[in-house]
Amino acid sequence: MDAIRVRGGATLRGKVRISGAKNAALPILCATLLSDGASRLRNVPALRDIHTTSALLRFLGRGVEIHGPEVHVAAGSNVRPEAPYELVKQMRASVLVLGPLLARFGRAKVSLPGGCAIGARPIDQHLKGLEAMGANIRLERGYVIAEGPNGGGRLRGAEVYFDLPTVTGTENLMMAAALAKGRTTLLNCAKEPEVEELGRILNKMGAEVDGAGTDVIHIVGQDQGELAPFDHAIIPDRIEAGTYMVAAAVTGGDVLVEGAELSDLEALVAKMRQANVKVESVAAEDGSGSGGVRVWRDGPLKSVDVTTAPHPGFPTDMQAQFLVMMSLARGESVISETIFENRFMHVPELTRMGANVALRGNVAVVQGVDRLYGASVMATDLRASASLVIAGLVADGETEVRRVYHLDRGYERIEEKFGGLGAQITRVKGAEG
Numbered sequence: 001m002d003a004i005r006v007r008g009g010a011t012l013r014g015k016v017r018i019s020g021a022k023n024a025a026l027p028i029l030c031a032t033l034l035s036d037g038a039s040r041l042r043n044v045p046a047l048r049d050i051h052t053t054s055a056l057l058r059f060l061g062r063g064v065e066i067h068g069p070e071v072h073v074a075a076g077s078n079v080r081p082e083a084p085y086e087l088v089k090q091m092r093a094s095v096l097v098l099g100p101l102l103a104r105f106g107r108a109k110v111s112l113p114g115g116c117a118i119g120a121r122p123i124d125q126h127l128k129g130l131e132a133m134g135a136n137i138r139l140e141r142g143y144v145i146a147e148g149p150n151g152g153g154r155l156r157g158a159e160v161y162f163d164l165p166t167v168t169g170t171e172n173l174m175m176a177a178a179l180a181k182g183r184t185t186l187l188n189c190a191k192e193p194e195v196e197e198l199g200r201i202l203n204k205m206g207a208e209v210d211g212a213g214t215d216v217i218h219i220v221g222q223d224q225g226e227l228a229p230f231d232h233a234i235i236p237d238r239i240e241a242g243t244y245m246v247a248a249a250v251t252g253g254d255v256l257v258e259g260a261e262l263s264d265l266e267a268l269v270a271k272m273r274q275a276n277v278k279v280e281s282v283a284a285e286d287g288s289g290s291g292g293v294r295v296w297r298d299g300p301l302k303s304v305d306v307t308t309a310p311h312p313g314f315p316t317d318m319q320a321q322f323l324v325m326m327s328l329a330r331g332e333s334v335i336s337e338t339i340f341e342n343r344f345m346h347v348p349e350l351t352r353m354g355a356n357v358a359l360r361g362n363v364a365v366v367q368g369v370d371r372l373y374g375a376s377v378m379a380t381d382l383r384a385s386a387s388l389v390i391a392g393l394v395a396d397g398e399t400e401v402r403r404v405y406h407l408d409r410g411y412e413r414i415e416e417k418f419g420g421l422g423a424q425i426t427r428v429k430g431a432e433g
């Protein structure tokens, strides 16, 4: 198992380019199942999750080739609508094949993803929505077995109210509705930019989706049985961008995060500014649109409180990184996690590095300290791992972050990108687990 070794103390400076968004690329790859044609995705990040999704599409019967940042999904209609546990357990987003398979082929057998380190992560809202569209669903030996109406027929448009906004739930139902008979209205939807991006893709494929990125999405199902293939460049990853922005601020550096869009990061940026970090949108050098976001600091970090919430609230996927920043701020910060019940696994590891954090259920009370100390640490989820790397960048001495495979699910070439900003960071191949 690889590890990341960081020697703390460098002040990050320079430019870093953000890769395509993992959480946009995954549903879009699954959307290729709605078409028999050949699709091309560009600006796809080189991540373990992309390889897992490609393996899943191949298992289902589609040809997938990865050429650097391009993924080509070959034409083909011979699909086996079954997603096995071995693949689904590696990545929860695999459940996103359920909606497209059921809509396109009238049946699907998809392993239940099960819990994961950050929480139980149920899919009841996905299943409830598909049932409202006429699907017959049963759970058998850890699998969701779903069939269209009357033994595999076409789904019907329906009105579905989500009890809580769910990102992959909204995406699954958008894809299912795109080929259902009639009109679907989804209420209390997740409004993340990645949901909006999926709406754009479905429209490119010939679907009629209106309102993606708002609470209410209307979809008119298409009658021809399949959608058209597409060619699309994935939006930049706002969470990767936010991670580099926080790292720049924590090290007291000055970094241009190229590809970051302030409009996708408003809650994070507001909190960073309150914490005394300077954040500014920068025009492209040739005057064409955005050149990225510049982050720097001209004073000490101040403590601020943060509560995670569905978009446009403060993203749970930035909570761990922000907590590291607060552990070095003046005063007390209260960080409440409202999305996942067990998303503070970075806290015990950060405590070993000298952070002063008290956990009370879903609330972390952080007292700022003057410094952190390098240590061997281990994280059991993606963003927690990123937070430990950031802590390592400012800690005295050396930090070894173990079990980097979590990090490799969501950060492309992280050691190279931080290295380019002046960090002393290396990957240790085959380190102790």
Ligand SMILES: CC(=O)N[C@H]1[C@@H](OP(=O)(O)OP(=O)(O)OC[C@H]2O[C@@H](n3ccc(=O)[nH]c3=O)[C@H](O)[C@@H]2O)O[C@H](CO)[C@@H](O)[C@@H]1O
Pocket (backbone or CB within 6 Å): 023, 026, 092, 093, 119, 120, 121, 122, 123, 124, 125, 126, 127, 164, 165, 166, 167, 168, 169, 190, 194, 310, 316, 317, 338, 339, 340
């Ligand atoms: C691949 C992807 O895009 N992953 C993102 C997605 O995960 P994911 O789509 O899995 O998260 P959801 O938005 O579904 O979860 C939000 C909340 O709803 C609950 N819930 C969800 C579905 C359901 O059927 N029943 C239910 O109770 C969950 O337990 C959680 O408390 O959104 C999360 C919240 O922004 C992000 O952290 C993940 O990075």
Ligand SMILES: C=C(OP(=O)(O)O)C(=O)O
Pocket (backbone or CB within 6 Å): 023, 091, 092, 093, 317, 382, 383, 410
């Ligand atoms: C939790 C995350 O991903 P996933 O939903 O794929 O587990 C994440 O992107 O932070």
